[in-house]
Amino acid sequence: MANEHGPALPLGSEWTFAAVEKYDQAIGRVAADFELDTYPHVLEMISAEQMMDAYASIGMPVYYHHWSFGKHFLATENRYKRGQMGLAYEIVINSDPCIAYLMEENTLPMQALVIAHAAYGHNSFFKGNHLFKQWTSADAIVDYLVFAKQYIAQCEERYGVDTVARMLDACHALMNLGVDRFKRSPRLSLDKETLRQHERANYLQAQVNDLWRTLPPRLEADQAEQEVRFPAEPEENLLYFIEKNAPLLEPWQREVVRIVRKIEQYFYPQRQTQVMNEGWACFWHYTLLNTLYDQGALSDGFMLEILQSHTNVVYQPPYSSPYYSGINPYALGFSMWRDIRRICEHPTAEDREWFPDIAGSNWRKTFEFAMQNFKDESFIAQYLSPQLMRDFRLFSVLDDDVRDKLHIQAIHDDSGYRALRHQLSDQYNLGSREPNIQVWNVDLRGDRSLTLRHFAQLRRPLDDSSKAVLEHVAYLWGFTVRLEGEDAHGKVSLIAERMREKRSGRTAAGP
Amino acid sequence: MTVRIIDRRFDSKHKSSVNRGRFIDRFKGQIRKAVSDAINKRGIRDLDNGEKIGIPGKDIAEPQFQHGQGGVWETVRPGNDRFSTGDQVERPKGGGAGQGKGQASPDGEGLDEFLFTLTKEEFLDIFFDELALPNLIKQQLAHIEQYRRVRAGYTQNGVPTNINLTRTMRGAAGRRIAVGGPYAAQLRALLIELGEKETLLAEDDPELEHLRREIARLHAKMDKVPFVDTFDLRYNNRIRVPQPSTQAVMFCLLDVSGSMDEERKNIAKRFFMLLYLFLTRNYERIEVVFIRHHTVANEVDEDEFFTSRESGGTVVSSALALMYKIIDKRYPSSIWNIYGAQASDGDNWNNDSSHCRDLLEQKLLPLTQYFAYIEITDGPAQNLWDEYAKLETAHANHFAMRRIATVADIYPVFRDLFKRQQV
Numbered sequence: 001m002a003n004e005h006g007p008a009l010p011l012g013s014e015w016t017f018a019a020v021e022k023y024d025q026a027i028g029r030v031a032a033d034f035e036l037d038t039y040p041h042v043l044e045m046i047s048a049e050q051m052m053d054a055y056a057s058i059g060m061p062v063y064y065h066h067w068s069f070g071k072h073f074l075a076t077e078n079r080y081k082r083g084q085m086g087l088a089y090e091i092v093i094n095s096d097p098c099i100a101y102l103m104e105e106n107t108l109p110m111q112a113l114v115i116a117h118a119a120y121g122h123n124s125f126f127k128g129n130h131l132f133k134q135w136t137s138a139d140a141i142v143d144y145l146v147f148a149k150q151y152i153a154q155c156e157e158r159y160g161v162d163t164v165a166r167m168l169d170a171c172h173a174l175m176n177l178g179v180d181r182f183k184r185s186p187r188l189s190l191d192k193e194t195l196r197q198h199e200r201a202n203y204l205q206a207q208v209n210d211l212w213r214t215l216p217p218r219l220e221a222d223q224a225e226q227e228v229r230f231p232a233e234p235e236e237n238l239l240y241f242i243e244k245n246a247p248l249l250e251p252w253q254r255e256v257v258r259i260v261r262k263i264e265q266y267f268y269p270q271r272q273t274q275v276m277n278e279g280w281a282c283f284w285h286y287t288l289l290n291t292l293y294d295q296g297a298l299s300d301g302f303m304l305e306i307l308q309s310h311t312n313v314v315y316q317p318p319y320s321s322p323y324y325s326g327i328n329p330y331a332l333g334f335s336m337w338r339d340i341r342r343i344c345e346h347p348t349a350e351d352r353e354w355f356p357d358i359a360g361s362n363w364r365k366t367f368e369f370a371m372q373n374f375k376d377e378s379f380i381a382q383y384l385s386p387q388l389m390r391d392f393r394l395f396s397v398l399d400d401d402v403r404d405k406l407h408i409q410a411i412h413d414d415s416g417y418r419a420l421r422h423q424l425s426d427q428y429n430l431g432s433r434e435p436n437i438q439v440w441n442v443d444l445r446g447d448r449s450l451t452l453r454h455f456a457q458l459r460r461p462l463d464d465s466s467k468a469v470l471e472h473v474a475y476l477w478g479f480t481v482r483l484e485g486e487d488a489h490g491k492v493s494l495i496a497e498r499m500r501e502k503r504s505g506r507t508a509a510g511p
Numbered sequence: 512m513t514v515r516i517i518d519r520r521f522d523s524k525h526k527s528s529v530n531r532g533r534f535i536d537r538f539k540g541q542i543r544k545a546v547s548d549a550i551n552k553r554g555i556r557d558l559d560n561g562e563k564i565g566i567p568g569k570d571i572a573e574p575q576f577q578h579g580q581g582g583v584w585e586t587v588r589p590g591n592d593r594f595s596t597g598d599q600v601e602r603p604k605g606g607g608a609g610q611g612k613g614q615a616s617p618d619g620e621g622l623d624e625f626l627f628t629l630t631k632e633e634f635l636d637i638f639f640d641e642l643a644l645p646n647l648i649k650q651q652l653a654h655i656e657q658y659r660r661v662r663a664g665y666t667q668n669g670v671p672t673n674i675n676l677t678r679t680m681r682g683a684a685g686r687r688i689a690v691g692g693p694y695a696a697q698l699r700a701l702l703i704e705l706g707e708k709e710t711l712l713a714e715d716d717p718e719l720e721h722l723r724r725e726i727a728r729l730h731a732k733m734d735k736v737p738f739v740d741t742f743d744l745r746y747n748n749r750i751r752v753p754q755p756s757t758q759a760v761m762f763c764l765l766d767v768s769g770s771m772d773e774e775r776k777n778i779a780k781r782f783f784m785l786l787y788l789f790l791t792r793n794y795e796r797i798e799v800v801f802i803r804h805h806t807v808a809n810e811v812d813e814d815e816f817f818t819s820r821e822s823g824g825t826v827v828s829s830a831l832a833l834m835y836k837i838i839d840k841r842y843p844s845s846i847w848n849i850y851g852a853q854a855s856d857g858d859n860w861n862n863d864s865s866h867c868r869d870l871l872e873q874k875l876l877p878l879t880q881y882f883a884y885i886e887i888t889d890g891p892a893q894n895l896w897d898e899y900a901k902l903e904t905a906h907a908n909h910f911a912m913r914r915i916a917t918v919a920d921i922y923p924v925f926r927d928l929f930k931r932q933q934v
Contacts, residue, residue, distance in 0.1 A: 017516055024516075050519065053527040068573055070534030073527045074627035078563075081628065097515075104520055165533070173574050216661065301642045318590020327589060395591040397600075399584045406597040411591055424587040435576050456582070463579030472574070 001313065011298050013107040013305075017045075020102070023112045024119070030291045031120045035364065036284065038123040041098040043115065051103050052076045054091050062145045066154035092118035094126040094270075096138035109305040113220045116288045121281030128372045129277070131269035141266060147194060148259045155252050167253055170472035171239060171260035175425060176434055178239030178261040179268045200394075201251030234438040234453065237261075238473070247448060248478030257476070272375040272430060279333015280371060282314055283341075286334070316392065327424075332392075336379070339388045340366060350386060376428035384421045386412075396423045401459070435462055440484065441472050450478035454495065456487050467496050474498035522770035535633060541566040546634060562634045565624035660749045669746030678745035686743060686754050691736045698729045758796040759848040759880075761787060765816060766855035768805040768825040775887045776914065779854035780817055782885055786852050792849065800837055810837065827859045827895060831870040835878075844878045851875065851882040857893035868898040876906055884912040 009026055010019040024043065031038070046054070056073035057063035093099040100118040102111050126132050156164045171178070235241045239261040243254050270277065293303045316331035317323040343351045344363035352359045357364045374382060389412040396419065398407040410416030410423070427434055440453035452473065454462055466483065474481040483495045520543055535542060545564040592599070665678055705722045710867055711894035712719055763783045765776070788799050808829040834851065842849060859867070876882060894912070899912050 015536060017518070020516060036833070041515075043517065044519045047520045049527070056527060056530065065529045065533060067533035069532065070527065070530035070532070071571060071625070074534065107539045161533070163536070169573075174576075176575055239697050264834055316589050318592065319588040320590065320592065322591075322702055324588075327587070390744045393587045393591040394587050395594050396585055396587045399586070400582070401581045404602075406602055408594045408596055408598040408600065413596070415597055417869070420587060423585055427587060435578055437576055448535055454576075458583035460578045460582030460584070461580075463577050465574035466576050468574035469571075469576050 002137045009292075010108070011299055011302070013109065014107070015108040015111050019108055020045075020111050020115070023108070024115050025296055026292055027112065027116050027120060027288050030288050030295075031116075031284075033122075033291075034287070036120055036124045037127060038120060039096045039098040039127050041100055041119040041123055043119065044099060044101050044102055046101050050081070051091070051101065054079060055099060060145055061142065062149050064149045064168075064174075065156075067165060068172060090114040090118040090122075092122045093142070094122075094132060094136055094138055094266075095141050098123040098126065098138075099142075100146045107305065109302045110309060112289065112302075113285055113306050113309055116285035117281045120288060121284035122277065124284070125273075125277050125280045125371060128368065129269070129273060130372055131375055135269050136266050141344060144262065144266075148263065151197070151255060151259065155256065159252065163307075164256070166475070167256050168488055170475045173469045173472040174238050174242075174476075175260060175264045177437060178237060178264045180237050180240065180265065181268075181431070197255060201202060201255060228444075230444050231439060234440055236436075236438050237419065238437070238439060238452070239264075241475045242473075244410055245442070246477050249476065253476075269375075272377075273426060275329040275333040275336070275376045276371070276374065276379050277333070278330045279335070282310070282330055282334035283337040286310060316338050318393070325425075335365070335388055335391065336383055340370065340383055340386055340389075343385065348387070354385060355383075377425050377430075380428060381421060381425035386417045389417060389420055394420050394424065396420055413473075414481065433459060435460070437483075447480060449482060450477045451482045451484060453492070454483060456485055459487065461485075462495065470496050470498050472502045527913040537573060538566060541570055542629075546629070563626065563628045565626045568625045571625055576825070622657075659752050661752050663750045665745045667745065667747040669748070673746040673749075675745045679739065679743050682745060682805045683739045683743040686740065687736055687738070691733050694729050694733045695930045698726065698733070701729065702728050757794050758798075758846070759790050759850060760798045760800060760838075760842045761790055761793040762800045762802060762837075762849070762851045763816065764830045764834065764851065764853040764855075765801070765803045766805070766825060766827065766830075766858070767803045768856075768858065770825070770856050770858045771887075775854075775856055776817060778887050778917070779885070782854055783852055786850065790850065798842075800834075802830050802833055802837075804833075808833040824860060825855075825858050826863050826868055827855060827878075828863050828866045831867055831875060835870065835874045838875075838878055849879045851879050853882070853884045855884075855886060855895065857886040857888050857895050859893065859895040861894055864898040865893060868902060871910075872897070872902055872906070876910060879909065881909045881911075883910075885914070886912070886914045888914060901928050 009022055020043065052073055054061065055076050056383070057069045063069070091101045100114065100123070102114055106114065126136075126138060132138070151166060152168075206292050223467070231241065231245075239257050242249075243257040243261065246254075249257070289298065289303070289306055292298050298306075314328070314331045314334045316328045338420065340358065343359055344361050344366050347355070347359035370379065370383060393412055395411040396409040396416070399408045400407070410419035412420065436455040436457065436509045437452055439450070439453070441451045443449045443451075452467050452470075462483075462485070470481055470483050478500065480497065480499050482497045485495045486492045542564065545566050546562060638832050665675055700720060705719070705726065708716075708719055708722065761783075763785075765771075765779055767776075771779075787797070787799060799813075800812055801811050803811055803816055804825070804827065805827045806829065810833065830853070838844065838847075838849060871882070884899055886893070896912070896914070902910055903912060
């Protein structure tokens with residue numbers, strides 16, 4: 001094998017640590033040629049069981065204990081053993097240094113693929129994308145998870161596993177509503193957290209008590225305060241609101257709420273950038289390994305195995321296929337990044353009309369800009385090209401429950417491109433995918449009941465599990481909790497109610 | 512840049528076991544039911560394996576606020592092969608056409624059943640959870656007859672062999688200092704005075720004489736403080752700590768007369784296996800004695816026990832007598848927990864059955880923790896059953912008997928026999 005870039009890379013399908021290291025160096029060299037900016041990385045070799053375990057605890061190396069992770073583990077294990085699924089393609093931790101897991105069962109070509117995908121692709125995305133920069137502190141997340149695990153373990157020792165599990169159940173139920181969508185999250189660090197935790201607990205308890213003080217108010221003030229709504233503005237972050245304001249929570253319970261909230265916040269950027277992030281990683285493993293192949297460093301058989309895995313990952317089954325389960329983010333993302341490069345390097349007349357800014361530009365510069373400054377929703381709105389819509393043969397279906405039939409709103413033709421692009425972009429808007437539920441009011445002077453309001457979009461109702469969730473809210477709040485729905489016309493109706501006797505611990509179902 | 516590759520394959524194995532255990536604890540009720548269903552369905556000799564079970568998905572759901580069906584949904588799909596803008600299409604059967612993601616369960620299993628595999632340990636734990644042999648606790652806590660001697664500090668009285676020299680001498684030295692201290696101080700003062708006066712006064716001065724006498728008197732007093740007093744003696748203390756017996760012997764008594772066919776023996780075999788399996792959970796060491804009988808009984812090894820077949824009549828008492836003999840010779844009941852399990856088709860010589868009852872009642876039952884008898888028959892009760900039945904009420908705590916007909920009956924019998932009893 002002729003190779004002007006140093007010694008030939010090891011062959012065969014069995015990996016060794018030395019071989020993995022050689023591949024990592026070769027891939028790193030090519031990545032540097034492309035000026036890919038990454039955190040330093042660590043490769044960790046793990047067994048299948050450990051992979052399943054990491055998979056169950058949302059991919060993190062340390063995590064607190066909870067039965068639901070056991071449930072996910074058992075489900076994963078069951079499917080893995082029945083051969084229904086391969087294990088996670090890769091798991092990579094957004095940390096500094098970036099941690100990428102390699103599974104020992106994988107062949108050498110697969111290890112090379114995972115290194116290129118995770119340790120260079122995802123890694124550079126974590127480092128560059130504005131959401132990750134803004135929301136997550138790569139240098140502190142592992143420390144924070146250690147803190148969380150220790151803290152929860154301490155709580156379990158003091159208050160019992162069941163009590164803590166009950167608390168975590170409730171928090172997990174509200175996890176999706178535990179993120180600040182607009183505010184910046186402060187940096188996390190183990191030292192700071194441990195230091196400030198105790199102080200914060202005492203302070204918080206004092207704050208809450210003040211809110212619920214029982215001293216008789218002066219009469220004239222009373223009238224005025226009756227009118228004041230609390231919170232003054234509706235609050236979208238339910239867990240934050242509960243942490244700060246729930247009247248009956250113990251300090252440790254507030255800390256647990258905070259832990260769940262903080263960790264969910266950390267994952268929020270990942271939920272917002274799935275297409276971009278996976279597509280970016282796929283693009284880079286494809287590009288880096290193909291470059292190595294072009295340089296003569298990889299054998300044909302090696303490359304074929306990589307391409308076989310690659311095509312499996314980026315395959316998009318059509319809507320009518322039994323394998324269809326929505327748009328494959330790997331497929332869409334990979335195609336979009338490839339398409340952007342095509343537009344930069346070989347633009348057609350159509351591309352020049354649709355993308356005057358990037359057609360014919362330097363593709364690496366364009367890539368960096370797109371990777372850094374977008375999330376799925378805006379990325380698709382900005383870069384989904386007519387060419388790609390044709391390639392995917394996209395079409396848009398309207399399902400309105402008051403109409404008998406489904407309506408095809410747009411297809412991949414001139415009149416449909418913009419509508420399709422807008423629609424697909426909206427599909428990745430977390431705001432419209434998840435129900436919009438906010439803290440509406442607390443009856444400060446009366447029964448201390450908490451009212452949540454669901455702002456229904458497009459008449460989409462909540463499903464039945466919301467009643468079970470409300471049970472959890474009532475547990476956290478300690479008093480009656482109501483869920484109201486507000487439709488497009490501003491009409492408000494009560495969806496569900498959980499009555500709760502003060503401190504009795506019993507709840508009664510409402511309508 | 513050199514890469515860091517860390518080999519994590521060997522650390523933190525079974526990291527998931529905590530979460531896994533929490534899951535199983537939490538849904539013990541549902542899992543127990545699923546396990547019980549699974550056992551009823553399959554052969555009991557498979558008990559030693561794990562089990563794939565399913566529990567209702569709705570019980571273990573983790574609820575979140577989600578959109579339900581209804582309202583307006585517009586979704587972009589790939590692979591258009593026939594539609595043009597403005598087409599109207601029937602909703603596909605099964606609904607859900609317009610649903611976005613997130614409607615399927617997160618595990619992709621649907622919400623009907625949550626399927627997973629229990630390991631052998633988890634499976635058996637659940638299986639045995641409610642079971643405990645009668646009097647097991649009683650035996651371990653109340654009737655302990657084995658003791659271990661352990662050291663427990665020091666005492667002031669004991670036998671000479673147990674004297675602890677170090678402690679004793681340390682105490683004696685302390686006492687000597689304490690008691691002799693005032694004399695020693697006086698003595699030092701007198702010696703100094705004597706030393707001063709010896710240089711000033713004449714050798715035969717009466718004052719010197721007085722001082723010397725005083726010093727001699729103090730020496731005599733100090734000598735009277737005993738070097739070792741009985742008061743100083745310390746003995747190593749040893750106490751007896753009850754030692755729960757962790758060994759059991761299990762007697763399997765099987766009727767191999769001509770009337771016991773292969774199927775009945777198989778049923779009996781499973782009965783014995785279950786008891787054995789259960790004992791392995793409770794005792795560190797278990798010995799099994801196999802006694803088979805027709806008209807005469809002998810002790811055999813396991814293979815012969817189940818395979819060989821004799822013909823002829825049946826004298827059950829021969830087996831009971833042999834069991835008593837073996838206990839007497841090899842398994843004193845003070846250090847062995849003795850369990851008996853007898854399987855028969857109930858056939859016996861008429862005049863032998865009452866003899867069996869006497870043997871059991873007077874000799875064996877007082878020695879055994881538990882004695883179980885199963886009669887494998889679908890016909891009417893035989894005379895042995897009638898005789899044994901007389902024992903049942905008087906010895907309800909450690910004697911049980913059941914009639915079973917098929918393999919499927921074994922598990923319920925087992926549960927019934929060894930249901931946990933309140934002590």
